[in-house]
Amino acid sequence: MKYLVLLAFIAIIGSLGSALFFMMRDGRDGKAKTSNMARALAFRVGLSxxxxxxxxxxxxxxxxxxxGIPLSK
Known part of the structure; x- marks a missing residue:
């Protein structure tokens, strides 16, 4: 279970980094850049x-x- 959670967190961070890359990439076609960024962010939300x-x-x-810590002492 620990490895599954770790792998999921790595995939979430990777998807967030991918969205950042698509957002910062210089390109003439703004629609494709927005589409790729939105897809990466939607994938991150789905993984979360x-x-x-x-x-x-x-x-x-x-x-x-x-x-963890008990609620009352």
Whole structure:
């Protein structure tokens, strides 16, 4: 599970970097640049939602256990 989350975070950061590249790239065709940037950002949002759903399902099925600071002392 740790490797899946790590791989998802790397893909999310890569997609964000790809959108930055398309935004900063100099080109004559502004529509294609915007389309590529929007596609990269939509892919990033989709990956983030998928990662969130996978983490919730892993918790629900008992693959991961919540740990941390107790709510009250």
């Amino acid at each position: 939602i998928l990662l969130f759903i996978c983490i919730l399902l892993a918790w629900k099925f008992g693959y991961i256990q919540p740990t």
